[in-house]
Structures are given as structure tokens and as C-alpha cells.
Amino acid sequence: MTNGKRERSQRTRAAILQAARERFAADGFERTTIRAVAADAEIDPSMVMRYFGSKRGLFAAAADFDLALPDLSRVPSDELGAAVVDHFLTRWEGEPTDDSLRVLLASAATNAAAAAQMQEIFRAQLAPVVAAAGPHDPPTAATRAGLVATQMLGLALCRYVLRLSPVVDLDRDAVVHWLGPVIQRYLTEPSG
Amino acid sequence: MTNGKRERSQRTRAAILQAARERFAADGFERTTIRAVAADAEIDPSMVMRYFGSKRGLFAAAADFDLALPDLSRVPSDELGAAVVDHFLTRWEGEPTDDSLRVLLASAATNAAAAAQMQEIFRAQLAPVVAAAGPHDPPTAATRAGLVATQMLGLALCRYVLRLSPVVDLDRDAVVHWLGPVIQRYLTEPSG
DNA sequence: GTCTATAATTCGATAGAC
DNA sequence: GTCTATCGAATTATAGAC
The missing domain is CATH 1.10.10.60 (Homeodomain-like)
Known part of the structure; x- marks a missing residue:
């Protein structure tokens, strides 16, 4: 050729x-x-x-994509939550926008292969980064990663897929303000 | 007949x-x-x-269903978050199980009518209950309801649709323990 | 009220010319 | 590498017998 x-x-x-x-x-x-x-x-x-x-x-x-998460072990421990939320917002709303997550979100509900791929991405990409953020069992890093997923995927669902107007209307700073402490707690709070 | x-x-x-x-x-x-x-x-x-x-x-x-939310104005203000999380768990995992929410979740991503119905349910059923929980602007009750939706729908997505194993493995008490304070904050924290 | 039969589309996938 | 043509299967929806 x-x-x-x-x-x-x-x-x-x-x-x-x-x-x-x-x-x-x-x-x-x-x-x-x-x-x-x-x-x-x-x-x-x-x-x-x-x-x-x-x-x-x-x-x-x-649907193949990379979360491209930063190394959280280099982030000050009290800024972990804000850093994670900010990273996802940049990933999902930056230029150019990467539709890959929305591809998966729109299909995972009705396509077993898509759901499996979503599971794998969070298992292989989110959980290790959470683990590297610091030792803090219990609960395990996998559990913490799962909790982070409930909030971040819920945000993506409401903001980009369902387009619930109060969620769409939040500006970036407001999202970090509200979700940052939630992710911070999921990543660092000791008891479980 | x-x-x-x-x-x-x-x-x-x-x-x-x-x-x-x-x-x-x-x-x-x-x-x-x-x-x-x-x-x-x-x-x-x-x-x-x-x-x-x-x-x-x-x-x-x-897909027509009723969240059947309780009147939050009768719940002690420091128990609001746990009450809401517990209510949703009962609604989604009680006997007999009501699949209606999963019907909407599985279709809302690819069906405009389903997404609109989901928006309407949260606007008409969640927002008023949040408003009745007490006066606390800013932010508005609609914004607070939206934040609650990001966490509760994210939980439903990960637990029932994607079936992420760390999220599926959480027992009811653990879900209330982790999400209760999040919803509490979304419902009651003053600044925005 | 319940069924058979079928109309009218639409889609994924393939075969093969050029 | 790109295209035409088409197969075979599946679907929603309708018409009408009983």
C-alpha cells in the first residue's frame, strides 16, 4: 500500500x-x-x-477510552476531592470534548458488553488511583472507588444525559463546591 | 360487557x-x-x-410511577439525609420490588420521552418535598433537588443497572452510612 | 376479545464488480 | 479501497375472520 x-x-x-x-x-x-x-x-x-x-x-x-486520571498521591490530602471533581469536569467539558463516556453511559443500560466495559474501566483505572491516594482501610479502595463512581456517574447522568435543568445550570465552581467535599469524604473518611 | x-x-x-x-x-x-x-x-x-x-x-x-416520598417537614432536621436514603432503598428494594425507576433509567439515555418523563418526576415530586423540608435559600430547592438526584440516581445506576460489584456489595446500613450525610448536606447546607 | 395473516419498513451483513 | 445490489431476518402495526 x-x-x-x-x-x-x-x-x-x-x-x-x-x-x-x-x-x-x-x-x-x-x-x-x-x-x-x-x-x-x-x-x-x-x-x-x-x-x-x-x-x-x-x-x-x-467506547474504548482512558479516564487519564492524575496521580492522586501527589495531591495534598485535603484537596483530593476537589482535584477529582475538577479533573472529571475538564475531561468531560474541555476542548475538544470527548464523547466516549457518554457513549458508554447511553449504551450501558441496555448492552451487556457496554456495562462490562464500564465496570472494567472503573476497576482498572479508578480503583488503583484511589488506592494510591493513600492507605485507609477500611473500607477498601474498591469500595471507595465504587462510592466515587455513584456520585460522578450520577452527575454525568443528570448533567449530560437527562439534562436536568438545575444540574445543567450549575457552573463549574458550583459543581466543585458541592461535590468536592463528597468525593473527599468517600476517599478519606476512615470508618466504614 | x-x-x-x-x-x-x-x-x-x-x-x-x-x-x-x-x-x-x-x-x-x-x-x-x-x-x-x-x-x-x-x-x-x-x-x-x-x-x-x-x-x-x-x-x-x-414508566408511570410515584416516588411516594414522605413529608420531610415532619422529619427531625438532622435526620433528613438518612430518611431520604432509607426511603429510596425501601422503594427500590422492598417487597414487592417496583421496577418503574429501572424502566426509566434503562431507557432515558436513548429515549427523549423517557428522559422528559424522568425530568418531570423529579421536578414535580422531589423538588416540592425538598422545598417543604424547610426554607434554606440559597441555593433554591430546585438546585438542592438536582444535587440529590445526582447522588441517588448515580447510586441506582451503579447498583441496579451497571451492577458495579463494590456498590452492589454494600448492605443497606452501609449505603445509609455513606450517602446519608451527603444528602443531608445537599438538603441543608446554607451556602451555595 | 382473541387470533391469523400479512403489509410495510428497516437493518446487519455479504457477494462481487470495478 | 470503494461501490452497487441484495439477502435474510426482525420489527411495528394493521386488517379482518371467528
């Missing part, structure tokens, strides 16, 4: 992936059609099959 | 509705088929159409 063709192939692949992320995030797995993704990417539907094999393969590629 | 026929009709309708709630809760709106609901209810698919008009009509009937 020539370099020109390879570059074009990579561009096509990237265009498909971007269109797929937007569709999956907006409509979920079931309602997203390969035909619609192809139309958004301005290519033929059969190309989606060629590049990703199947609708499930396309979804797996679109 | 004779009384016998009317009773039978009511039983059929109730059987359809129960089967629909289970299917919608487990699979969401898109993946749930009228055929599957009818098979579960052991009746003909066309009967579902006769009773509920359309798949959307069936969903609307299955």
Missing part, C-alpha cells in the same frame, strides 16, 4: 470513528445504525463493515 | 403491564419487543396493541 493510500485509509477510519462516537453518544447502541454513521462520515456503509467488522466491533472501538 | 369479561380484561392488562415493566427494565425501550412482552404475559402480540395502542403507549404506562 502506498503512503497516500494509507493516509487516506487512516483519515477514513478516523472519520468513521468520530461519527460513530457522536451517534452512539446521542442514540445508544440499538438506535445507532451503521447506515447513519456512514452517512455522517460521508462514506459507504459497507466501508464501516470493512474497517470494523461488525456493529459490535465499531462500538468497542468507539 | 359482563363483569366476568371485565375482570378478565383487567387481569390481562395487568399481566401485560407487569411483563412490560420487567422487559423494559432489563432491556430498555429499543430492545424490548411487543412480541416478547406478549410471550411473557402468555397472550397474543396483537392484544398488546389493543390495550395500549402502540409500543410508546405501553412504555408510557409502564
Whole structure:
């Protein structure tokens, strides 16, 4: 394959992936059609099959992402909660916006593979960072990570998916003000 | 119509509705088929159409529910958080279990009507109870209700839909212990 | 009230020309 | 690599017999 063709192939692949992320995030797995993704990417539907094999393969590629959490062991212990909340807000509302979490949120409720992927992301990415934030059993780091997930995913659900107006209307500082101490408690409070 | 026929009709309708709630809760709106609901209810698919008009009509009937929140103005102010968390746990895990919230959660991400219904339930049922819990602006009762929604819906999402194991493994007392103070703060902390 | 039969769509996936 | 054409399956919804 020539370099020109390879570059074009990579561009096509990237265009498909971007269109797929937007569709999956907006409509979920079931309602997203390969035909619609192809139309958004301005290519033929059969190309989606060629590049990703199947609708499930396309979804797996679109939903693969990295929380990119910072190393909490370097954050002052009394600022852990605010740091975590701020990080997620940046990740979800920064430029350019990454739709990957919304892809998973919109599909995890009705797609076992998506739910499993969400579980794995929090197990493999959030729990170790929580553990590294400091020794504080009980409860275990896994339990603390689960508690953090209830609040952060609940925020994402209400703010980006359900779009509950009082939650959408909170500005960034207000979100950190209200959720920061909650996450702080989940990360550091000793008893369980 | 004779009384016998009317009773039978009511039983059929109730059987359809129960089967629909289970299917919608487990699979969401898109993946749930009228055929599957009818098979579960052991009746003909066309009967579902006769009773509920359309798949959307069936969903609307299955997703209609009442949070049945208690009057918080009668709860001691320092027990508000624990009372709310305990109420939701009873509502979601009591006998018999009511799947209605899971019906909405599983569909709200990909179904605009479901998201709107969820918004309306929290606006019409949660916000007034929060307001009645006592005067405490700012922030407004709507904002406080929104914050409560982020934590309680996040719990429901992680515990019942995603089934994150650390969250599933928490017993009732642990949930109240961890979330109670969070809800307490969202309901009563003055500054905003 | 309950059923059969089917209309009318839509989708994922494949085959194969170029 | 890209496209046309189409298969086979599944769905909602309707029409009408009994």
C-alpha cells in the first residue's frame, strides 16, 4: 500500500470513528445504525463493515477510552476531592470534548458488553488511583472507588444525559463546591 | 360487557403491564419487543396493541410511577439525609420490588420521552418535598433537588443497572452510612 | 376479545464488480 | 479501497375472520 493510500485509509477510519462516537453518544447502541454513521462520515456503509467488522466491533472501538486520571498521591490530602471533581469536569467539558463516556453511559443500560466495559474501566483505572491516594482501610479502595463512581456517574447522568435543568445550570465552581467535599469524604473518611 | 369479561380484561392488562415493566427494565425501550412482552404475559402480540395502542403507549404506562416520598417537614432536621436514603432503598428494594425507576433509567439515555418523563418526576415530586423540608435559600430547592438526584440516581445506576460489584456489595446500613450525610448536606447546607 | 395473516419498513451483513 | 445490489431476518402495526 502506498503512503497516500494509507493516509487516506487512516483519515477514513478516523472519520468513521468520530461519527460513530457522536451517534452512539446521542442514540445508544440499538438506535445507532451503521447506515447513519456512514452517512455522517460521508462514506459507504459497507466501508464501516470493512474497517470494523461488525456493529459490535465499531462500538468497542468507539467506547474504548482512558479516564487519564492524575496521580492522586501527589495531591495534598485535603484537596483530593476537589482535584477529582475538577479533573472529571475538564475531561468531560474541555476542548475538544470527548464523547466516549457518554457513549458508554447511553449504551450501558441496555448492552451487556457496554456495562462490562464500564465496570472494567472503573476497576482498572479508578480503583488503583484511589488506592494510591493513600492507605485507609477500611473500607477498601474498591469500595471507595465504587462510592466515587455513584456520585460522578450520577452527575454525568443528570448533567449530560437527562439534562436536568438545575444540574445543567450549575457552573463549574458550583459543581466543585458541592461535590468536592463528597468525593473527599468517600476517599478519606476512615470508618466504614 | 359482563363483569366476568371485565375482570378478565383487567387481569390481562395487568399481566401485560407487569411483563412490560420487567422487559423494559432489563432491556430498555429499543430492545424490548411487543412480541416478547406478549410471550411473557402468555397472550397474543396483537392484544398488546389493543390495550395500549402502540409500543410508546405501553412504555408510557409502564414508566408511570410515584416516588411516594414522605413529608420531610415532619422529619427531625438532622435526620433528613438518612430518611431520604432509607426511603429510596425501601422503594427500590422492598417487597414487592417496583421496577418503574429501572424502566426509566434503562431507557432515558436513548429515549427523549423517557428522559422528559424522568425530568418531570423529579421536578414535580422531589423538588416540592425538598422545598417543604424547610426554607434554606440559597441555593433554591430546585438546585438542592438536582444535587440529590445526582447522588441517588448515580447510586441506582451503579447498583441496579451497571451492577458495579463494590456498590452492589454494600448492605443497606452501609449505603445509609455513606450517602446519608451527603444528602443531608445537599438538603441543608446554607451556602451555595 | 382473541387470533391469523400479512403489509410495510428497516437493518446487519455479504457477494462481487470495478 | 470503494461501490452497487441484495439477502435474510426482525420489527411495528394493521386488517379482518371467528
